[in-house]
Amino acid sequence: MTKVMERQDKSKSSKKRKYSEGQSNMDDYHDLTELNEQRCKRTNRALVKFFIACGIAFRIVEHPFFINFIKELNAGYNTPTREVLVNQLLERELAQVNFKVNSELEKEMNLMLAFDGWMSGTHRSIWNFIVMISLRKEYLYQLFDLSKNSHTAEYLVTVIEKVIEGIGED
Structure with missing residues (x-):
């Protein structure tokens, strides 16, 4: 009987441990999955606002250290190219700001x-x-x-x- 109990104890220790609800796992600290389209749009908009408000040169978005920094924050986010940042994201943000200002001025x-x-x-x-x-x-x-x-x-x-x-x- 003691041999059976020992075998059960050994088999329990070789199984993966389950974590309780209060315990953290690796996914809590690092996102690996690619972002959905809506979150990517919000992140891109925040990125272009950051570059504009801080006066950062748009070429920095392609710098390896900047890309590495972003990947450390969220490996699932792919930074836009400088051309996309300037020609699409900046233009889109400018259009939204202009629309908001013009609609407020009309009132x-x-x-x-x-x-x-x-x-x-x-x-x-x-x-x-x-x-x-x-x-x-x-x-x-x-x-x-x-x-x-x-x-x-x-x-x-x-x-x-x-x-x-x-x-x-x-």
Whole structure:
């Protein structure tokens, strides 16, 4: 009888151990499965926002150390190429932001246009046009490189009129 009990004890120790509900497993720390389409879209959108907000060069997305870092976070996520990041994801994000800003501006009755010009580090004459709404929110509406034109009052009036037309006079 003792031999039978010993054999049962040995067979139990060679089986895989089950873990309890409170116990962690390796999948809790590392995702290996490929992301579904919706999660991939959310991740790509967060990635393009990160690059824009932090002023990171888009070529970094193809750097081996960056790819390795992303793979450590989630091996199932494949980083987009620089071309996809710039030509598709950035353009899509820009379209969504522009749509959101324009729809908010359409709801407003009283808008204020502010503008300013400066010389960039590459000696370009850059002018920005900011629209402010009644809730004191500010939106960067447009940026222009006006380097090729003389900054006469007449010329600036035509530029401002074009911006106002774009926003809508009403």
